[in-house]
Amino acid sequence: MFGIYLKRELGRRKKAALVIALGLALGIALVITVDSVSAGMAQAQDKVLKSLYGLGTDMTVTKARTAPAAGGSGGRDFSFDAKSGGSSTQSSDRVTTQxxxxxxxxxVTEIAGEKGVASAVGALxxxxxxVDGSFTQGTAKSSGTGGPGGGTGSTGRPQVQGGGANFDVNSYSVVGVDVVHQSLGPLSAMKITSGRTFTSAQTGAKAAVVSASYAKEKKYKIGSTFKVSGTKVTVIGVATPDSGESDTDVFVPLKVAQTxxxxxxxVTxxxxxxxxxxRISAVKKxxxxxxxxxxxxxxxxxxxTVSGSLSTASDLATSVGTWLSVAVLAAAFLVAALLTSSAVSRRVREFGTxxxxxxxxxxxxxxxxxxSMVNGLIGGALGIAxxxxxAWAVTAISPKLTAQLGSTGGAGGMGGGPGGGGPGQQASRNTMEIALSAPVSLTTIALAVGLAVTGGLIAGAMGGWRASRMRPADALRSVS
Incomplete structure (x- = not known):
C-alpha cells in the first residue's frame, strides 16, 4: 500500500520532484568535482615531492654550510700551467660538494638506530x-724601426699581437648512491629506461647511471665512457624521473663519489x-x-615551499572550492526543504482526508x-553522474600546472634534496610541469550517497512535521 501510493504521488508531481532532485544533484556534483580536483592536487604535489625526495623518503638530514674562513672567498679556483709554444690545450675539473x-x-647508522626510524641511507x-680549452701565445713586435747606431728612426714600446684564450665551461651534478639500498634515496625516484642499474656488488665500480636529458645532451649510450676529474667511468644505464625533470645528471656508487x-x-x-x-614529527625532534x-x-x-600555479590551484580548491561546495549544498538542502514544505501546504485536502x-x-x-528520500536518491544519482x-572532463583535458620548489632554509636550498646546488641553481632547475587529474574514489561516491540521503531526510523532516500537524477539519474547510 505504502509503495503503491508513493509511486502514484511521485508520478503526479514529476515537475516538483525533478526540481528538488536537480537542486540536490547540482550541490552533490559540485562536492564530487571539488573533492576529486583536490585529490588530484594532492597527487600532483606528491609527484613533485617524490621527484626530489625519492619514493618512500619521509625526511632528509643535512648540515648547513658555514661561512668561509677569513681571507677565503669560498669560490672555485682553476690553475693552469703556462707553457711555451704557439698553443697549449688545457683541461681541469673542479669537484665540490653540493x-x-x-x-x-x-x-647514517646512528640515525637508523633512532626510535621510529625504519631505514636510513646516505648520499653524497x-x-x-x-674547464677545457687552449691558450695561444702572442708575438711581441716593436712599433718603430732602427737600432743602436742606426742614426734614423727610434725604437717604440713593444706590442703583443695575436694570441689569447678560448675555454669552455661545463658544469654538471654527480650523486653518489648506496648501491645496496637503492629503494631509498635519490635513485629511487628514477626509472631505468635503458640498460640497468647498479648491483649490490658494485660498491666501488667505476660505473654510472645518467639521466635521460643529460645522456641526450652529451650523446651518451650504454657503454659510453667519460672522465670525471681524471677517473674514467662507463655508462651502464639511462634513467628517467617518475615526474618532472631530474636534478641529477650522473649517479655513481657512493664510494666512487667519495673518492x-x-x-x-x-655524505651530504x-x-x-x-x-x-x-611518527615523522617525533623522529625529526x-x-x-x-x-x-x-x-x-x-x-x-x-x-x-611549492609555489606556482599548482600551489595557487590547490589553495583555491581547498579554500574557495570547499566553501563554495558547502554554500551550494546548504542552499540545495534549503530549497529542497522549502519546496517539500510548500508541496505539503498544497496537499491539505489530501492529507486531511x-x-x-x-x-x-x-x-x-x-x-x-x-x-523526499526518493527525490534525494534521484538527486544523488544525477549528482554522481x-x-x-x-571529473572525467578535467582528467581528459589534463590542464598543465607548474610547480616551483623554493628554499626551506636547509642545506642546499632544498633541505638537502638530490642535486641541491646553490639557491640560484635550484630556482632554475626545480621548476616542473604537472598534468592535473581528478580521480574519483569510492569514498567520494559514498560521501555523495550520504549527502543525497541527508538532503532527503532534511526535506522530508520539514515537510513531514508540517503534514503531521494537519487536522481532518482542514480538509473540510478547503472543500469549495
Whole structure:
C-alpha cells in the first residue's frame, strides 16, 4: 500500500520532484568535482615531492654550510700551467660538494638506530665544473724601426699581437648512491629506461647511471665512457624521473663519489624513512636533539615551499572550492526543504482526508519523508553522474600546472634534496610541469550517497512535521 501510493504521488508531481532532485544533484556534483580536483592536487604535489625526495623518503638530514674562513672567498679556483709554444690545450675539473657541509658516514647508522626510524641511507652530492680549452701565445713586435747606431728612426714600446684564450665551461651534478639500498634515496625516484642499474656488488665500480636529458645532451649510450676529474667511468644505464625533470645528471656508487670529491666516509644527505607516518614529527625532534647542527627537513616542510600555479590551484580548491561546495549544498538542502514544505501546504485536502479515513500522523509523516528520500536518491544519482562527468572532463583535458620548489632554509636550498646546488641553481632547475587529474574514489561516491540521503531526510523532516500537524477539519474547510 505504502509503495503503491508513493509511486502514484511521485508520478503526479514529476515537475516538483525533478526540481528538488536537480537542486540536490547540482550541490552533490559540485562536492564530487571539488573533492576529486583536490585529490588530484594532492597527487600532483606528491609527484613533485617524490621527484626530489625519492619514493618512500619521509625526511632528509643535512648540515648547513658555514661561512668561509677569513681571507677565503669560498669560490672555485682553476690553475693552469703556462707553457711555451704557439698553443697549449688545457683541461681541469673542479669537484665540490653540493648543498651544505658533509656529515660522517657513521651518522647514517646512528640515525637508523633512532626510535621510529625504519631505514636510513646516505648520499653524497657533488658538483663538477670542467674547464677545457687552449691558450695561444702572442708575438711581441716593436712599433718603430732602427737600432743602436742606426742614426734614423727610434725604437717604440713593444706590442703583443695575436694570441689569447678560448675555454669552455661545463658544469654538471654527480650523486653518489648506496648501491645496496637503492629503494631509498635519490635513485629511487628514477626509472631505468635503458640498460640497468647498479648491483649490490658494485660498491666501488667505476660505473654510472645518467639521466635521460643529460645522456641526450652529451650523446651518451650504454657503454659510453667519460672522465670525471681524471677517473674514467662507463655508462651502464639511462634513467628517467617518475615526474618532472631530474636534478641529477650522473649517479655513481657512493664510494666512487667519495673518492672523486675527496670526501672519504662522508655524505651530504641522509634519507630517512619512518616506521609510521604518524611518527615523522617525533623522529625529526629526536634527530635534531641527538645530532646538533643538522637540519631535518620533512616532506611536509618541503610541501610548504611549492609555489606556482599548482600551489595557487590547490589553495583555491581547498579554500574557495570547499566553501563554495558547502554554500551550494546548504542552499540545495534549503530549497529542497522549502519546496517539500510548500508541496505539503498544497496537499491539505489530501492529507486531511487521509487522516479522516483513519491514517495516523506517523503514516502521513512517513509518506512525506518517503517521497523526499526518493527525490534525494534521484538527486544523488544525477549528482554522481554529473560529478563523475566533470571529473572525467578535467582528467581528459589534463590542464598543465607548474610547480616551483623554493628554499626551506636547509642545506642546499632544498633541505638537502638530490642535486641541491646553490639557491640560484635550484630556482632554475626545480621548476616542473604537472598534468592535473581528478580521480574519483569510492569514498567520494559514498560521501555523495550520504549527502543525497541527508538532503532527503532534511526535506522530508520539514515537510513531514508540517503534514503531521494537519487536522481532518482542514480538509473540510478547503472543500469549495
Amino acid at each position: 648543498g651544505g657541509q658533509t656529515l660522517k658516514s657513521a651518522l 652530492s657533488l658538483n663538477v665544473t670542467k 672523486l670529491g675527496d670526501a672519504k666516509n662522508q 644527505t641522509v634519507y630517512v624513512k619512518a616506521t609510521d607516518s604518524q 629526536a634527530i635534531t636533539a641527538d645530532i646538533p647542527g643538522t637540519t631535518v627537513t620533512t616532506s611536509a616542510d618541503l610541501a610548504s 487521509l487522516k479522516a479515513l483513519g491514517w495516523p500522523s506517523r503514516n502521513v509523516t512517513r509518506q512525506v519523508v518517503g517521497e 554529473l560529478g563523475v562527468g566533470a
